[in-house]
Amino acid sequence: MTTLTLPAVAKLNLFLHITGRREDGYHNLETLFQLLDVGDELRFSLRQDGAIGLDCNNSELINEQNLVLRAARLLQQYSGCKLGCDIYLEKHLPMGGGLGGGSSDAATTLLGLNKLWQLQLSIDVLADLGLSLGADVPLFVRGFTAFAQGVGEKLQPLQLDEKLYLVVTPNCHVSTAEIFQHPDLIRNSKPIPPGEVLSANWRNDCQPLVERLYPIVAITLQWLVEYAPCQMTGTGASVFAAFPDQTSAQHALAQLPANCHGFIARGVNQSPVWAALADTE
Numbered sequence: 001m002t003t004l005t006l007p008a009v010a011k012l013n014l015f016l017h018i019t020g021r022r023e024d025g026y027h028n029l030e031t032l033f034q035l036l037d038v039g040d041e042l043r044f045s046l047r048q049d050g051a052i053g054l055d056c057n058n059s060e061l062i063n064e065q066n067l068v069l070r071a072a073r074l075l076q077q078y079s080g081c082k083l084g085c086d087i088y089l090e091k092h093l094p095m096g097g098g099l100g101g102g103s104s105d106a107a108t109t110l111l112g113l114n115k116l117w118q119l120q121l122s123i124d125v126l127a128d129l130g131l132s133l134g135a136d137v138p139l140f141v142r143g144f145t146a147f148a149q150g151v152g153e154k155l156q157p158l159q160l161d162e163k164l165y166l167v168v169t170p171n172c173h174v175s176t177a178e179i180f181q182h183p184d185l186i187r188n189s190k191p192i193p194p195g196e197v198l199s200a201n202w203r204n205d206c207q208p209l210v211e212r213l214y215p216i217v218a219i220t221l222q223w224l225v226e227y228a229p230c231q232m233t234g235t236g237a238s239v240f241a242a243f244p245d246q247t248s249a250q251h252a253l254a255q256l257p258a259n260c261h262g263f264i265a266r267g268v269n270q271s272p273v274w275a276a277l278a279d280t281e
């Protein structure tokens with residue numbers, strides 16, 4: 001095998017509770033990660049000379065900080081592999097919107113190159129490598145909808161109804177670091193008792209602060225709630241609502257405010273990257 005094309009899907013945080021701050025400054029969370037069936041696409045082509053190249057439909061993303069390049073270099077270094085690759089990233093997901101696109105791209109890179117370079121590293125090893133790139137990467141490596149604790153790396157798979165979501169990203173960039181450093185962030189939520197995840201009070205502890213600091217997020221939620229109950233994902237700025245069918249979701253999407261980007265996606269219990277990898281067997 002010399003080429004491989006794989007998806008890198010988005011996630012929603014159906015709830016995000018912050019239960020405390022750790023000594024290293026990071027926060028312990030409890031969150032319900034819902035994978036979606038839409039996202040970016042990555043194409044990998046094997047190189048024998050060990051070099052790693054990146055091309056992308058968004059030229060701003062072609063730089064050494066791209067999580068795709070960082071994941072590829074990390075894997076090459078860890079495994080001692082002498083092979084290289086050219087990677088084309090077709091970016092569809094809004095960036096920095098709480099949809100985990102960068103983390104998902106990194107996870108797909110780890111999974112894809114593990115295959116293309118025939119490394120046969122275990123999923124546990126890939127998830128640990130991924131965690132050093134970002135808190136959400138292990139979720140996308142494991143590829144199942146899950147209840148998460150810690151900074152998001154302790155994952156328990158969950159089977160949820162595969163609902164239809166409208167995801168709306170207002171035209172603003174929320175800094176994750178700014179939100180977590182803010183003195184007014186709610187960071188003392190009680191942990192959910194074992195077995196009560198599905199009946200817990202689902203809310204996003206970052207949402208009140210983000211709505212105050214970024215009024216466009218509050219305005220977007222006020223627009224969306226006219227159609228269905230809605231919430232913010234991650235540290236924002238994207239918001240989402242579940243709809244009973246395509247027609248009602250399309251109806252809301254057609255009324256989207258001018259300063260927003262929106263798409264419809266289905267929640268999935270298993271990441272499409274696993275089906276795509278299985279097709280290559």
Ligand SMILES: C[C@@](CO)(OP(=O)(O)O)[C@H](O)COP(=O)(O)OP(=O)(O)OC[C@H]1O[C@@H](n2ccc(N)nc2=O)[C@H](O)[C@@H]1O
Pocket residue numbers: 013025026027028029097098099100103133134135136150151152176177180181233234235236
């Ligand atoms: C909170 C979540 C929920 O999905 O938000 P989104 O990024 O998806 O919006 C993520 O876990 C975010 O993960 P990620 O986006 O990888 O965050 P990082 O780049 O690792 O962290 C940026 C900064 O946020 C703070 N941070 C991040 C995660 C965490 N659990 N506690 C923190 O305090 C740290 O100050 C860190 O320096």
Ligand SMILES: Nc1ncnc2c1ncn2[C@@H]1O[C@H](COP(=O)(O)OP(=O)(O)O)[C@@H](O)[C@H]1O
Pocket residue numbers: 061065066067068094095096097098099100101102103104105106234236
């Ligand atoms: N492949 C990538 N795709 C998107 N963003 C990336 C990528 N690599 C690095 N980044 C950087 O990571 C930041 C967060 O990206 P993203 O994962 O899309 O958002 P979030 O963490 O809010 O869900 C972006 O603002 C961008 O600067």
